[in-house]
Amino acid sequence: xxxxxxxxxxxxxxxxxxxxxxxxxxxxxxxxxxxxxxxxxxxxxxxxxxxxxxxxxxxxxxxxxxxxxxxxxxxxxxxxxxxxxxxxxxxxxxxxxxxxxxxxxxxxxxxxxxxxxxxxxxxxxxxxxxxxxxxxxxxxxxxxxxxxxxxxxxxxxxxxxxxxxxxxxxxxxxxxxxxxxxxxxxxxxxxxxxxxxxxxxxxxxxxxxxxxxxxxxxxxxxxxxxxxxxxxxxxxxxxxxxxxxxxxxxxxxxxxxxxxxxxxxxxxxxxxxxxxxxxxxxxxxxxxxxxxxxxxxxxxxxxxxxxxxxxxxxxxxxxxxxxxxxxxxxxxxxxxxxxxxxxxxxxxxxxxxxxxxxxxxxxxxxxxxxxxxxxxxxxxxxxxxxxxxxxxxxxxxxxxxxxxxxxxxxxxxxxxxxxxxxxxxxxxxxxxxxxxxxxxxxxxxxxxxxxxxxxxxxxxxxxxx
Ligand code: TYD
Ligand code: MG
Numbered sequence: 495x496x497x498x499x500x501x502x503x504x505x506x507x508x509x510x511x512x513x514x515x516x517x518x519x520x521x522x523x524x525x526x527x528x529x530x531x532x533x534x535x536x537x538x539x540x541x542x543x544x545x546x547x548x549x550x551x552x553x554x555x556x557x558x559x560x561x562x563x564x565x566x567x568x569x570x571x572x573x574x575x576x577x578x579x580x581x582x583x584x585x586x587x588x589x590x591x592x593x594x595x596x597x598x599x600x601x602x603x604x605x606x607x608x609x610x611x612x613x614x615x616x617x618x619x620x621x622x623x624x625x626x627x628x629x630x631x632x633x634x635x636x637x638x639x640x641x642x643x644x645x646x647x648x649x650x651x652x653x654x655x656x657x658x659x660x661x662x663x664x665x666x667x668x669x670x671x672x673x674x675x676x677x678x679x680x681x682x683x684x685x686x687x688x689x690x691x692x693x694x695x696x697x698x699x700x701x702x703x704x705x706x707x708x709x710x711x712x713x714x715x716x717x718x719x720x721x722x723x724x725x726x727x728x729x730x731x732x733x734x735x736x737x738x739x740x741x742x743x744x745x746x747x748x749x750x751x752x753x754x755x756x757x758x759x760x761x762x763x764x765x766x767x768x769x770x771x772x773x774x775x776x777x778x779x780x781x782x783x784x785x786x787x788x789x790x791x792x793x794x795x796x797x798x799x800x801x802x803x804x805x806x807x808x809x810x811x812x813x814x815x816x817x818x819x820x821x822x823x824x825x826x827x828x829x830x831x832x833x834x835x836x837x838x839x840x841x842x843x844x845x846x847x848x849x850x851x852x853x854x855x856x857x858x859x860x861x862x863x864x865x866x867x868x869x870x871x872x873x874x875x876x877x878x879x880x881x882x883x884x885x886x887x888x889x890x891x892x893x894x895x896x897x898x899x900x901x902x903x904x905x906x907x908x909x910x911x912x913x914x915x916x917x918x919x920x921x922x923x924x925x926x927x928x929x930x931x932x933x934x935x936x937x938x939x940x941x942x943x944x945x946x947x948x949x950x951x952x953x954x955x956x957x958x959x
Contacts, residue, residue, distance in 0.1 A: 502527045508685045530680040568664060568705060571609025574760060574770040575602070577797075578732060578745050580753015583610075585663065586703040587752060588696055590724065592710045593734035598743055599709050601768050602734065602761070603666050604628065605635055610664055611642040617662040621648045621672035635767030648682065650675040650691050657698055667695065669709035670724070692724055725749065736763075737854035742777055743768065744855070747795075757795035775800040775911055778853040786873030789884050789913075790865035791904035792857045798900070798907035800884070802852040803862065805869035807845045815843065821851030822866065823858055830866050830889060837893035837942050838953040840874060860888035861898035864917060864944060871945050879948060883915040884908045893941050895919040905931050917944055 502511045504527050509520035517524050567582030576582045583589065593599050600623070607618045620628050625646040643660060647653055650673050657665060667673070671683040673691040680686045692708065699706040710724065712733075725731050729751040736743035745759035760774040771777060778801040779789055786805045791798045803822075810816065819827050827849050835842045847870060851857050864887035872879045886904055888896040897919045905916055909931060920939040938944040942953060 500529050500531060503530050503680075503685050505685050508689060528680075528684065530684065530686055568610055568614060570606040572602070572606060572759070572761075572768075572770050573772075575606060575745065578747045578753075578757045578759040579730065580747075580750055580757070583664065583705045583707070584729070584752045585705050586700065587705055587730065588699060588728040589705070589707045589730045589732065590710055590728040591707060591732045591734060592712050594712055597734050597736055598761070598763050598768055599734055600628075600668055601631065601635065601763070602745075603668060603707060603709065604631060605767060607664070607666050608632070608640045608642050611640045614663040615641075615643070615660065617643045617645055617656065617660055617665045619645045619647060619653055619656075619665065619667050621646075621667070622669055648672055648674050650694060654694060654698055657695075657702070657704060661702055662704060664705045664707070665699070666707045667709065669711060671711050688724060692727055696727055740854055742771065742853070754795055758797060758799075775907065778802065778851075778855050779911070780852070783878050783881055785876050785878050786869055788865040788869035788872065788879055790857070790862050790886065791884055791907050792855070792859060792862060793900045793904060796903075798903045799855070800907060800911055800913075801855055801857065803857075803865050803869045804850045804852060805866070805873045806848045807842070807870060807874045810844055810846045812846070816846040816848075818847075819849045821854065821856045822849055822862070826858075826860075826863070827866065829891070830863060831870070833889055833891060833893055833941060834867055834870065837940070838871070838945065840871070840953070842870075842874070845874065859898075860896075861886055861904075863887060863889040864895065864919075864941070867941055868945065868948055871949065875949060875951065877949050877951070880915065882913050883917070883948075884913050885917050885944075885948075887917065887919040887938070887944070889941050895938055895940055895944060897921045902931075905933060905935075909933055917948060 502514050504518040504520060504523060506523040506526040507518060507521035509518055514529065515527055518526050565585050567584055569582045570576055570579070579589070591599055591603065604618065607616050610616050625644050628644055643662065645656055653673070670688055670692055673687065674682040675687060675690050678686055678690055695706060698704070708728065730747060731749040733746050733748055734743060735746070741763045743761040743763055745761065747753065747755045747757045749755060760771040760777065761768045762771050778799060780802060788803050789800055790803060791800050817824060817827055827847065831842045831847060834840055849866060865885040867889060868879055868885050886898060886901060888898050890896050901918060901922050908916060913933065915934045915936065917936050917938055920937040936947060938947060946952060
């Protein structure tokens with residue numbers, strides 16, 4: 495007899511309880527607990543399956559690490575995608591690609607799948623769209639003939655059967671939330687389904703050395719839907735994000751067992767598919783000059799990108815001034831404003847301050863501090879910053895300028911883009927830099943010294959009353 499038991503599962507973290515709660519005791523999320531029916535036969539079936547699978551697994555032998563394990567990464571057809579992966583897809587690895595609906599995950603993966611299918615056997619499982627819809631998209635991105643195997647299916651057992659039969663080198667699952675394991679009573683996309691389907695896929699991928707690329711949706715809070723276990727399970731987690739109003743898309747590695755994290759790939763969505771942007775600095779920096787605009791070179795992973803920062807300050811009409819940031823953490827702005835007020839004697843606490851990074855990029859490294867401070871003071875004093883100049887440096891709470899990483903890469907990128915002058919913190923081995931670079935490097939030790947030199951004005955600590 496099937497005896498059904500209700501269990502309550504948090505859709506955010508996957509915690510299970512026997513009772514309904516409005517708030518998950520594990521992750522603190524409200525209204526995330528959903529009732530799922532688990533039947534005795536389901537548990538039995540699950541047990542049976544794992545035992546069978548364990549038996550069918552061949553026993554692995556210990557190997558010496560020095561033994562040559564030659565493998566070649568599979569190129570995705572997009573050099574930007576390869577860069578984020580650390581040089582291409584590692585055979586037998588699991589990659590999770592997350593992103594908002596409609597951002598372009600399917601477009602990116604269909605194009606990559608088509609180009610990988612030239613030299614490899616690729617299975618593209620489309621669980622969300624029909625094969626007719628995928629074919630339409632395929633025509634839209636102007637792909638030429640390829641031997642990509644398209645499989646429109648949502649049933650997990652069917653997909654595993656196909657993986658076993660075809661034994662491809664690469665399989666793409668679009669998306670994990672649409673897969674359904676019939677042995678579970680919960681609906682597709684629920685934590686139980688996502689967890690079970692991904693674990694089953696992982697087992698077969700590792701067994702057969704299939705590289706799996708799994709698409710996952712993100713929730714409205716911007717985190718990957720489904721339990722966190724999914725992130726632990728996979729070798730790499732990539733997020734695909736972009737400005738809803740702009741056409742460019744950013745691919746980031748959040749976790750990568752086979753490459754560096756924080757690598758960034760830049761793409762542009764066009765009418766005929768997703769194109770890669772080889773020179774992203776051109777997207778994020780303009781040669782505009784106006785007060786409140788400063789250019790910095792941010793390092794995204796190993797890649798320097800020149801980007802404009804825009805600041806606007808205005809005397810406030812509110813009891814507490816407004817501070818708004820786009821693309822920069824607001825605490826960073828508060829901290830820099832406090833340092834400027836204290837060390838330069840400016841009445842910034844009586845000014846609203848708005849700060850934005852051009853082009854929807856997020857800059858969260860401290861090396862941007864001097865650029866932020868320069869943009870703010872430039873707007874506050876209504877003086878344009880010197881042309882063709884970049885600002886590099888972290889600002890300490892004492893007003894001192896601290897050295898940052900990857901200075902030579904940043905300067906090289908600035909030179910390539912035609913910059914002539916750079917303000918850098920003292921203490922970086924600048925002899926090496928000046929010898930090799932055709933750029934005027936101005937070393938400064940404090941934010942006061944930097945801004946006095948940049949704007950050629952004196953700051954008196956008398957403005958605050
Ligand atoms: P899609 O890849 O379906 O997004 P996801 O799989 O992440 O949900 O992307 C769909 C969006 O991209 C849709 O709004 C239309 C747009 N698009 C283009 O602008 N150009 C194209 O060539 C294609 C295929 C899609
Ligand atoms: Mg899609």
